[in-house]
Amino acid sequence: MLSQLPVTDCKELKIPAPWGYISGRWYGNRLERPILALHGFRDNLGTFDRLVPLLPDHVGVLCIDLPGHGRSSPLPLGVRYDVYNDVFLIPRIMKHFGWEKVSLMGHSLGAFYSFIYATLAPDTVDMVICIDCVLLPKFDVDIALESFRRNLDQHMIQEEILASGNLREPPSYTVPKMEMALANGSLGSVTPELAQHLLHRQVKESGLNPKSFYFSTDRRIRFYNYWDISAELGADMARGVGKKPFLIIKASMSPFLGPHTDKAISILAQDNPHFEFYEVDSGTHHVHLQIPEECAKYMSPFIQYHRPPSRAASYQGKL
Missing domain, CATH: 3.40.50.1820 (Alpha/Beta hydrolase fold, catalytic domain)
Incomplete structure (x- = not known):
């Protein structure tokens, strides 16, 4: 073995x-x-x-x-x-x-x-x-082009928010809700029970809501080219x-x-x-x-x- x-x-x-x-x-x-x-x-x-x-x-x-x-x-x-x-x-x-x-x-x-x-x-x-x-x-092809246009627009919006420096804490959630959100985002490929393996590197504790967390990854990655x-x-x-x-x-x-x-x-x-x-x-x-x-x-x-x-x-x- x-x-x-x-x-x-x-x-x-x-x-x-x-x-x-x-x-x-x-x-x-x-x-x-x-x-x-x-x-x-x-x-x-x-x-x-x-x-x-x-x-x-x-x-x-x-x-x-x-x-x-x-x-x-x-x-x-x-x-x-x-x-x-x-x-x-x-x-x-x-x-x-x-x-x-x-x-x-x-x-x-x-x-x-x-x-x-x-x-x-x-x-x-x-x-x-x-x-x-x-x-x-x-x-x-049509879906790909529309996705590209949408991602370009959304990426620019996020860039403008970051450049302004007027950043607010993103929405925060309890751990069970974050696990469910990640599971839903994976279309069921990751179960809520397994979501912890991904969450532990991409969340931060909220400074506004006790016992809540927010996603800390760069929001621009949603709009990959x-x-x-x-x-x-x-x-x-x-x-x-x-x-x-x-x-x-x-x-x-x-x-x-x-x-x-x-x-x-x-x-x-x-x-x-x-x-x-x-x-x-x-x-x-x-x-x-x-x-x-x-x-x-x-x-x-x-x-x-x-x-x-x-x-x-x-x-x-x-x-």
């Missing part, structure tokens, strides 16, 4: 960036390069709370909060949150730590980032794990990944992996002995948070094989 990462063996850290810092939590082995874990849209690194401790203990896992999420710094005024800009966090973090290679694990939007980076710089990637996403879902990648472009990008170790976990109750990803996944799998694909029954989009044991039973052997223990991994979780 594989040894697992102890829940308490982690270190909070801040990675400097021109706009502030990227907040992170490094689980386990800090003697060698970890797996870099990227969360999904409007989530934070707490999304991996229940999964990471189930993974092999010989390799560390560095989970980060994307800019404006969790405890990371928001982007400066005048800079929009953009899906494709976030991809460049990966080489920024690599440069900070002096890594020549990176092992990637992502959920949802974080999985999309992992896929994109692996297509752009495959020689620097040694392993990719995508949880319930490879390409973003396909959007109707992104365009979906067509199935054809996704397929061309997949060809650039080559025969890299690539694991995809699909949640059976989620639409995030479907016909729009079939061609890209087929190319990733073609003549690749290191490609693996598994579907987890009864899994929602946050399958790694909902039933992490089912994900870990596929992920742990994959990690063990492609990132086997080294001599430095005589590490026993006592740093």
Whole structure:
């Protein structure tokens, strides 16, 4: 049986960036390069709370909060949150730590980032794990354009509020109401009971209402700028990944992996002995948070094989 990462063996850290810092939590082995874990849209690194401790203990896992999420710094005024800009966090973090290679694990939007980076710089990637996403879902053109216009307008409104300096405390709620709001916002993918794993990094105590809290993430992240990648472009990008170790976990109750990803996944799998694909029954989009044991039973052997223990991994979780 594989040894697992102890829940308490982690270190909070801040990675400097021109706009502030990227907040992170490094689980386990800090003697060698970890797996870099990227969360999904409007989530934070707490999304991996229940999964990471189930993974092999010989390799560390560095989970980060994307800019404006969790405890990371928001982007400066005048800079929009953009899906494709976030991809460049990966080489920024690599440069900070002096890594020549990176092992990637992502959920949802974080999985999309992992896929994109692996297509752009495959020689620097040694392993990719995508949880319930490879390409973003396909959007109707008219809906996409209307969404873009609306997000642009709303983003400008939030920028004007921030620039004015006339800030008021956002609406605050009791913890049960916040848990329910997060569950509803995830369309039932996260239950109120599991919401605590995301809330603990993105709320602050109200100064106006006792025993109440408000969401502290940058409100501009609701208006992310992104365009979906067509199935054809996704397929061309997949060809650039080559025969890299690539694991995809699909949640059976989620639409995030479907016909729009079939061609890209087929190319990733073609003549690749290191490609693996598994579907987890009864899994929602946050399958790694909902039933992490089912994900870990596929992920742990994959990690063990492609990132086997080294001599430095005589590490026993006592740093």
